[in-house]
Amino acid sequence: MIDLRSDTVTKPTAAMREAMARAEVGDDVYEEDPTVNALQEYAAALLGKEAALFVPSGTMANLIAFLIQARPGDTVILAEESHPFHYEAANLSRVGGLMPWPVPDAFGKLTPDAVEKRIVQIDDPHFSHTAVVSIENTTNRGGGACYDVEEVRALGALAREHGIKLHCDGARLFNACAATGASAADYAQHCDTICFCLSKGLGAPAGSILAGTRSAMRAALQCRKMLGGGMRQIGILAAAGLHALQHHLPDLAEDHRRAREFRAALEANGGAFVMPSPTNILYLRHPSPFALVGALAQRGVFTLPHEADSIRAVFHRDIDDTMLGEALDHFKAAYAETMP
Numbered sequence: 001m002i003d004l005r006s007d008t009v010t011k012p013t014a015a016m017r018e019a020m021a022r023a024e025v026g027d028d029v030y031e032e033d034p035t036v037n038a039l040q041e042y043a044a045a046l047l048g049k050e051a052a053l054f055v056p057s058g059t060m061a062n063l064i065a066f067l068i069q070a071r072p073g074d075t076v077i078l079a080e081e082s083h084p085f086h087y088e089a090a091n092l093s094r095v096g097g098l099m100p101w102p103v104p105d106a107f108g109k110l111t112p113d114a115v116e117k118r119i120v121q122i123d124d125p126h127f128s129h130t131a132v133v134s135i136e137n138t139t140n141r142g143g144g145a146c147y148d149v150e151e152v153r154a155l156g157a158l159a160r161e162h163g164i165k166l167h168c169d170g171a172r173l174f175n176a177c178a179a180t181g182a183s184a185a186d187y188a189q190h191c192d193t194i195c196f197c198l199s200k201g202l203g204a205p206a207g208s209i210l211a212g213t214r215s216a217m218r219a220a221l222q223c224r225k226m227l228g229g230g231m232r233q234i235g236i237l238a239a240a241g242l243h244a245l246q247h248h249l250p251d252l253a254e255d256h257r258r259a260r261e262f263r264a265a266l267e268a269n270g271g272a273f274v275m276p277s278p279t280n281i282l283y284l285r286h287p288s289p290f291a292l293v294g295a296l297a298q299r300g301v302f303t304l305p306h307e308a309d310s311i312r313a314v315f316h317r318d319i320d321d322t323m324l325g326e327a328l329d330h331f332k333a334a335y336a337e338t339m340p
Contacts, residue, residue: 001300001301001302002300002301002302002319002323002326002327002330003302003318004301004302004303004312004313004314004315004319004327005302005303005304005312005314006200006304006314006316007172007200007201007255007280007314007315007316007317008199008200009316009318010200010201010203010316010317010318011203011318012203012204012205012240013203015243015247016203016204016240016243016244019239019240019242019243020236020237020239020240020243022239023035023235023236023238023239024235025233025234025235025236026233026235027232027233028054028230028231028232028233028234028235029225029230029231029232033233033234033235033238034235035235035236035238035239035242036054036234036235036238038238038242039052039054039209039238039239039241039242039245040052040053040054040209042242042245042246043209043211043245044211046184046185046245047184047185047188047194047209047211048184048185048188048189049188049194049211049212049213050212050213050214050217051211051212051213051214051216051217051218052209052210052211052217053209053210053211053217053220053221053224054207054208054209054234054238054241055195055207055208055209055210055224055229056206056207056208056229056231057197057199057206057207057208058083058169058171058195058196058197058199058208059087059088059089059091060208060224060227060229061169061195061208061209061210062083062084062088062134062167062169062195063088063091063092063095063096063223063227064210064220064223064224064227065132065134065167065193065195065210065212065220066084066092066096066098066132066134066167067095067096067223068193068216068219068220068223069131069132069165069167069192069193069216070096070098070131070132070165071131072096072097072098073097073098073099073128073129074098074099074128074129074130074131074132075098075099075100075101075120075128075129075130075131076092076098076099076100076101076130076131076132076133076134077101077103077110077115077118077119077130077132077133077134078100078101078102078103078110078133078134078135078136079102079103079105079108079109079110079135079136079139079142080102080103080104080105081105081107081108081139081140081141081142082102082105082108082134082136082139082141082169083136083140083141083169083171084100084134084136084169085100085102086141087140095227098131099128101118101130103115103118105142106142107139107142107143107145107275107276108136108139108140108141108142108145109135109139109142109145109147109151110133110135110155111151112154112155112157112158115133115155115158116158116162118130119162119164121162121163130162130164131164131165132164132165132166132167133155133158133159133164133165133166133167134166134167134168134169135147135152135155135166135167135168135169135191136168136169136170136171137152137168137169137170137172137173137176137187138171138172138173138175138176138179138278138279138281140171140172140281142275143273143274143275143276143277143278143281143282143283144172144175144259144277144278144279144280144281144282145275145276145278145279146175146176146179146180146278146279147176147187148180148182149180149182149186149187149190152166152168152187152190152191153190155190156190156191157190159192165192165193166190166191166192167191167192167193167194167195168187168188168191168193168194168195169195170184170187170194170195170196171195171196171197171200171208172196172197172200172201172279172280173187173194173196174196174201174202174249174252175201175252175255175256175279175280176279177249177252178249178252178253178256178279179256179278179279184196188211192212192213192216193210193211193212193216194210194211194212195208195209195210195211196208196209198240198241198244198245200316201248201252201255201280201316201317202241202244202245202248202249203244203248203316203317203318204237204240204241204243204244205237205240206237206240207237207238207240207241209241248317251317252280254317255279255280255315255316255317255319256278256279256280256315258315258319258321258324259277259279259280259281259282259315260277261324262282262313262315262324262327262328263277263282265328266284266328266331266332266335269332269335270335271284271285271331271335272284272285273285274306274309274310280314280315280316281312281313281314282312282313282314282315283306283310283311283312284310284311284312284313284331285309285310286309286310286311286335286338286339287309287339287340288338288340289305289306289307289308289309289310289311290305291338292305292311292334292335292338293305293311295334295337295338296330296331296334299330299333299334300330301326301327301330301331301334313327
């Protein structure tokens, strides 16, 4: 089986499983799990932030970031194609009482001009005031597009100018780092809060990190408990995340290389892609995406349909060069078979 549906399908490596088995644990609700504490300290240092919090998922990390930086009735500005707007079960409004204001975007990225036009701070009871601007780096529905540091710096400066907060949904933050050469701290310094997933390209089985000031993370801890995210002897999972951060970051560049080779080979064979693919996510155009997904599945290659005209393929650490070659052969055959 060659699973290209997402970089969430990775399995823990033998070394990661060993680290999990050896993990020293305690009750994390009492903040007594030494492995969780070590992960949080390591992640905070990596991001250049005062503190970090280990949470079960990226969805929870984003929601907590919004809850601690906005009040019910406030507005969160975010890209129209962003993950929190499309894929987080409307939790901004259902749980936070917040109004999302989606902005039309290019490949899931916001610009300062587009954001500034939508900032509302007028002293008038008719209006919802802007509290947070949220960016996604890299962008899921934007084909893995990434911000460069200067773009984030400009958005951070705009937010500070207006006295509002900038949050970065950095689910695939380290893919952006691999693509641009910037460090995670280079990006994080311009954001009030920032999160990243351990369970995507980094290969851990679960968990995300949210980081910010020490006081923000104390507030985040209470929100995590409120949302049911308080866990007990969770050092077993934290050990997987710590191992990933210490050993797996360099491998992301290989995922990007394989994605580029995959795209180039299919383009040479007549394939067309919906948008640029600078990291590990590709969207291949096809008039019958469900037919193509089905034909690939019969060959043992798993992908996802995307809207009415494309399918998604995501490269990750469980796809090696041999599987890349096999996937290309299957794609070429299935593509030709399903074209009208």
